[in-house]
Amino acid sequence: MNKSWVQSLLRLLVAFAIGLIISSLFILAVGENPIVAYKALLEGAFANKLGVFTTLRWTVPYIIVGVAATVSFKAGLFNMGMEGCIYAGALAAGLLGTIPGLPPIIHVPLCIMGATLVGMIWMIVPAFLKAKYGTNEVIITWMQSYAMTLLCSFLVTEYFQRPEDITSAAQQVRTPFIEPSAALNPIIDPYKLNTSLYIAIALIVILYVFSKYTIMGYEHRMMGTSYDFSIYGGVKTRKMQFWALLISGGIAAIAGAAETLGVNGQYIHGFSTSMGPNGIMVALMGRLNPLGLAISSLFMGAIQSGARAMVRATEVSVYTMNIMISIIVICITADGLYEMLHIKKRQREGD
Amino acid sequence: MKKIIGVLMSILVVLSLIAGCAAPAEDPVVEAPAVEEPVAETKEPAEELPKVALMSMREMTQPADASTLEGVERLKNEMGLDVKIVVCLEVSEYYDQMQALCEEGYDVIYFVYDNFLEAAKELCVLYPETTFIGLWINLNGEEVAPNLKPVHFRSEQGSFMCGVVAALMSESKQVGFIGGGNNAGIKTMLAGYEAGIKYVDNGTELVVAWANTFDDPLKGQELASSMYERGVDVIYQAANQTGLGVFQAAQDAGKYAIGVDVDQSDLAPENIICSSLLDHGYATYDSIAAFINGNYNNSQVFYGVQEGMPVIAINEALVSADVIAEVEAVQELVAAGQIEIPTTTDTE
Numbered sequence: 043m044n045k046s047w048v049q050s051l052l053r054l055l056v057a058f059a060i061g062l063i064i065s066s067l068f069i070l071a072v073g074e075n076p077i078v079a080y081k082a083l084l085e086g087a088f089a090n091k092l093g094v095f096t097t098l099r100w101t102v103p104y105i106i107v108g109v110a111a112t113v114s115f116k117a118g119l120f121n122m123g124m125e126g127c128i129y130a131g132a133l134a135a136g137l138l139g140t141i142p143g144l145p146p147i148i149h150v151p152l153c154i155m156g157a158t159l160v161g162m163i164w165m166i167v168p169a170f171l172k173a174k175y176g177t178n179e180v181i182i183t184w185m186q187s188y189a190m191t192l193l194c195s196f197l198v199t200e201y202f203q204r205p206e207d208i209t210s211a212a213q214q215v216r217t218p219f220i221e222p223s224a225a226l227n228p229i230i231d232p233y234k235l236n237t238s239l240y241i242a243i244a245l246i247v248i249l250y251v252f253s254k255y256t257i258m259g260y261e262h263r264m265m266g267t268s269y270d271f272s273i274y275g276g277v278k279t280r281k282m283q284f285w286a287l288l289i290s291g292g293i294a295a296i297a298g299a300a301e302t303l304g305v306n307g308q309y310i311h312g313f314s315t316s317m318g319p320n321g322i323m324v325a326l327m328g329r330l331n332p333l334g335l336a337i338s339s340l341f342m343g344a345i346q347s348g349a350r351a352m353v354r355a356t357e358v359s360v361y362t363m364n365i366m367i368s369i370i371v372i373c374i375t376a377d378g379l380y381e382m383l384h385i386k387k388r389q390r391e392g393d
Numbered sequence: 394m395k396k397i398i399g400v401l402m403s404i405l406v407v408l409s410l411i412a413g414c415a416a417p418a419e420d421p422v423v424e425a426p427a428v429e430e431p432v433a434e435t436k437e438p439a440e441e442l443p444k445v446a447l448m449s450m451r452e453m454t455q456p457a458d459a460s461t462l463e464g465v466e467r468l469k470n471e472m473g474l475d476v477k478i479v480v481c482l483e484v485s486e487y488y489d490q491m492q493a494l495c496e497e498g499y500d501v502i503y504f505v506y507d508n509f510l511e512a513a514k515e516l517c518v519l520y521p522e523t524t525f526i527g528l529w530i531n532l533n534g535e536e537v538a539p540n541l542k543p544v545h546f547r548s549e550q551g552s553f554m555c556g557v558v559a560a561l562m563s564e565s566k567q568v569g570f571i572g573g574g575n576n577a578g579i580k581t582m583l584a585g586y587e588a589g590i591k592y593v594d595n596g597t598e599l600v601v602a603w604a605n606t607f608d609d610p611l612k613g614q615e616l617a618s619s620m621y622e623r624g625v626d627v628i629y630q631a632a633n634q635t636g637l638g639v640f641q642a643a644q645d646a647g648k649y650a651i652g653v654d655v656d657q658s659d660l661a662p663e664n665i666i667c668s669s670l671l672d673h674g675y676a677t678y679d680s681i682a683a684f685i686n687g688n689y690n691n692s693q694v695f696y697g698v699q700e701g702m703p704v705i706a707i708n709e710a711l712v713s714a715d716v717i718a719e720v721e722a723v724q725e726l727v728a729a730g731q732i733e734i735p736t737t738t739d740t741e
Contacts, residue, residue, distance in 0.1 A: 092496045096489055214484075214508055232519045234488065305485075312484040350489055354479055354497070360486075 050329060057373030065366035074356045083363075086351015087344035093351065095233035099305065101336075101343030102235070103297045105242040107321025108328060108335045109249050110293035115330055116253065117286035118266035123168065123183030124294035125318030126190030129311075130164050131157035131295025132302040133194045136309030137202060139220030139302065149223040154241075154299050161295025162288045164190060169287035173280040179287060187318065195311045204308070215311035226304035238300035245293065250332040262286065294318065315346070323371045342367070443500030445681060446477045448491065450508045453478065455633065456655045457673050461505060464677030472685060476503075488512040495520040501684055503677065505529065517541040524689065526680050528673065529578075532693060539691050544680050547697025548578065549585030549734045550727055551669030551704035552629070555651045556589020557723050558667045558707065559627040560597040561716045562649060569600045569625040571616050571639055573607040573632030577737070582631045582653070582669070584738035592723070592732070600625055601740055604635045613638030621646040627666070629653070640664065649711070656706035667707045675702045698728045 066076035087097050107124055114121035135153040144152070168186060171177040195215050202217045226236045253259040265272040265279050273279055297317060302309055324342055328334030349363035445468075453462055468474045477499075481490050491512045494502050504513060505528045513525045517538040530543035559568040570586055572579040583601065590597050600623070602616045613635035617628050621642060628643065629651040630636030636653060643650035643664040652658065652668030676696045683689060696702045705724075707717055726732050 086493075090496070092493055096493070232492070234492075305488075310484050315483045315485050347489075350486060350493065354477070354490065354493060359480075360482060 050334070053374055054327075057370045060373050061366045061370035064369050065362050068362050068365060069356075069358050072357055072359070074358050079352050079356050079358050082355035083345075083348035083352045085348075086355075087348035092233065093347055095230065095235045096347035096350070097340070097343045098239065099233070099235040099343070100346040101339045102238050102242045102304075103301055103317055104320060104324050104339035104342045105336060106238075106245060106297035106300060107294055107317050108324035108339055109242075109245045110290045110297070111321045111325035112249060112328075112330050112332075112335060113293060114286055114290035115325055116263050116266045117283060118269060119172070119283060119286055119290075120180045120322075121165075121183050121287060121290045121294075122180050122322075123165065123187040123190075123291065123318070124321055125314060125316065126183075126187035127161040127164055127291040127294035128298035128301075128314050128317055129191050129194040130160045130298065132298030132313065133197065133202075133217070133309050134160040134295070135224075135299035135302045136217045136220060139224035140218055141224075142221055144221070144223055146223045149221065150226065150303065153220075153224050153303055154296060157295045157299035158292040161298075162292040164295075165288045165291030169284045172287065173284040183287075194309075198309060198311060202309075217309040219308045220303065224303055225307060226300065228304075234305050236300075236304035238304040241296065241300060245296075246332045246336055249335075253332075294321065297321070320367075323367065326371060326375055442472070442474050443685065444477075444498060445474060445501040445503060446479055446494045446499045447677070448479050448481060448487075448494075448502060448504040448509055450481055450487075450506055452480055452482075456657070457671065458505075460655050461673040461677050464674030464681075467674065467678045468681055472682065474681070474685065476681070481509075484508075488515070491516055492520075495523045499523060501526060501681065503528070503681060505673065513541060514538075524684060526684070528676055528680070534693070542680070542689070542691045542694070544676055544694045544696070546671050546676070546702075547695045547699075547704070547734075548581050548669075548671055549588070549736050550697045551671065552582040552585030552631075553589040553592070553727070553732075553734045554705040554720055554723060555629055555667055555669045556586040556591075557593055557720055558589075558705075558712065558716060559586070559629060559649075559651060560590045560593035560595060561719060562666055562712065563597055563627045565624045565626045566595070566597045567600060567623070567625045568597055569602065569617070569620040569628035571613060571620075571628055571630045571632055571636070572601070572603050573635050574605055575603050575741070579631050580738065581736045583740060584735045586629055587738055587740055588734050599740070603741075604632050606635055607632055608634040610634055610636075610638035610641065614642045617642035617650070618646065621648050627651065629669075658706065658708040662708070662710065664711075665708055666711045667705055670702075670704050670706055672696070672702050698724060699730070 062080070069076040069079050086093050088094060107128065110124055111121060135157040138153045138156045139149070141149070164186065168179050168182040171182060172179045198215045198217055204216055204218045207214060207216065226238050228234065228236050229239065253263055261272065261277040262282060264275065265277055265282055269279065298314065301313055306313055320342060324338045325335060327338035327341070345363055345367060349360050352358055353360055447461070447465065449458065451458070453459070465476045465478070468476060479490055479494065481487050487509050491502060491509065495516055501524045503526045507527065507530050510527060510530055513527055514537055517523070517525050517540050521540055524540045524542070526542045526544060528544045531545045532543045568590060570583055572583060587599055590599055600620060602620065604612050604616055606612055613630065613632055617639040620628055627649040628639055630639040631653045632639070637660070640650050640661040644661050648664065649666045650661065650664050652660070652665050654671050656668045656670065658665040658668060679696070680694065694700070698704055705720065707720065709717065723732070727734070
């Protein structure tokens with residue numbers, strides 16, 4: 043147990059080092075000093091109150107999407123459609139949030155439940171096809187994700203556009219503001235970190251308890267580890283696959299709802315900075331472990347918040363950070379690298 | 394035991410890699426103080442100068458942005474003011490970055506386009522010390538806060554003048570308009586253009602087409618070509634990148650076109666007869682300079698002829714002196730407020 047922790051930590055360090063080195067090249071290429079840039083990044087993420095709150099504010103959606111990705115990964119499924127679910131959830135929450143005259147105790151859960159439901163419904167087709175015919179869920183969810191993103195944009199432009207925006211010069215696709223009763227309020231006032239933090243924490247705890255202490259969680263995990271074994275053991279794998287995809291979509295939609303209700307106060311098209319794919323990265327970086335998930339989300343949140351500070355302090359583009367994140371994820375998931383470095387035992391030895 | 398050694402070795406490898414990363418970076422480190430020193434020098438006389446940040450929603454590469462940068466350059470040359478440019482490519486960055494700039498003690502946050510307006514409206518209440526100036530903002534008289542200044546263009550004026558030129562220059566008595574998207578900003582330009590054509594009143598007809606995209610030159614070229622084939626001989630484009638295709642079509646057909654935002658006549662010197670100007674640089678310079686000179690107030694400003702901003706750039710190689718004289722006469726009437734130019738139209 044102890045060794046696997048050391049392994050994970052070393053993996054992270056090596057990946058981080060390589061990521062830093064390669065993105066240094068890009069920073070040097072624009073004529074900036076990488077050390078100054080990284081210092082700005084680190085300070086921006088942690089050194090002041092705003093930085094810390096922005097980091098945490100970004101950690102929240104990453105945790106939620108990360109949990110969604112973990113649910114599908116543990117069942118051996120790739121849910122590439124989370125971006126679509128995030129947008130669907132955000133739009134659903136944004137529209138339900140405009141209903142006037144509800145007390146917050148009903149309104150907030152209503153919006154979140156509505157978003158979850160929409161996310162789950164959107165996953166029914168790929169989940170059904172997967173469970174019934176064994177169709178590849180990667181392609182379908184992925185394509186559906188594009189469809190949903192564009193559908194949300196279309197629906198808002200055609201039917202739900204905020205009336206005031208029609209008269210403005212640079213148009214944004216966005217709905218009217220939600221009622222105050224639907225808002226997830228900030229934890230400390232001028233900052234955007236809001237009560238959706240508790241939702242994220244609750245989801246992590248639920249994930250932990252579910253996979254550790256329930257029979258269904260065990261079956262769910264087993265199915266991902268060894269599909270044939272789980273059939274042999276009597277797991278209703280098809281039903282399990284169906285629900286795993288549905289729940290993954292539902293949770294991803296909560297991330298969208300949290301962004302709408304907590305941060306933006308309205309549905310704005312393009313609010314998700316590829317949170318879906320990033321959620322997959324977070325889940326992989328966290329190695330599908332609830333605690334690892336929280337840590338990797340915090341890391342991604344820090345990068346988001348720090349990268350912006352870096353942009354303010356230097357001439358480096360935000361995209362440099364995307365390069366760094368991708369390299370880090372590639373390194374973390376590349377087993378061969380660690381075999382080479384003798385951090386991980388050769389898998390072939392067992393053959 | 395072997396494994397532990399292996400682990401230690403790999404840590405060493407990682408550390409040496411990090412060290413290796415630090416080494417090439419040393420050169421800039423040595424240079425860094427040299428770069429900082431002039432900054433420190435300008436800071437001393439600049440102590441009364443405010444900290445100014447400019448927020449843009451895209452990389453500063455469009456013609457309008459180039460004009461904005463000219464304004465920034467002018468501020469630097471004439472007042473010694475360094476404007477920090479912050480590019481926010483993602484929607485989620487708008488609020489974050491603006492709030493961070495407030496917290497970092499910027500005195501003026503100048504933002505271009507109303508994508509930033511919601512964030513500014515929220516933050517100007519939370520950070521009363523910071524002054525927000527927004528270009529392309531028309532609050533329609535709504536009073537938000539004393540530290541939020543809306544700045545807009547009289548974009549109908551330049552278009553009006555272009556309409557006059559187009560109607561006078563057209564031989565077939567058919568002129569065209571190609572808009573990038575059917576929104577209020579472009580509508581205003583169409584309204585001005587239409588009014589200009591009507592003002593000349595020589596029986597010129599207006600043909601309108603919408604590209605519904607601001608960054609597809611091919612689409613612009615197709616639309617323009619078909620218009621030229623129908624007998625239109627002057628096309629006014631308000632379609633950003635899409636409009637570049639209009640110029641291409643004008644060159645192919647040997648007909649006239651009208652540019653937008655900046656003087657675009659160098660793109661097709663034989664074909665572009667004039668350009669309506671939305672001088673971002675002038676607005677940027679003027680509004681920030683007004684703040685520095687202590688002439689700040691939060692009332693709505695529209696930049697146009699009356700404010701001394703040039704609204705039209707005529708290509709004198711193509712336009713006859715008579716027409717120029719006519720346009721100048723019209724401009725004086727506009728400046729004197731004797732011509733009412735509509736800002737919206739029902740023409741689609």
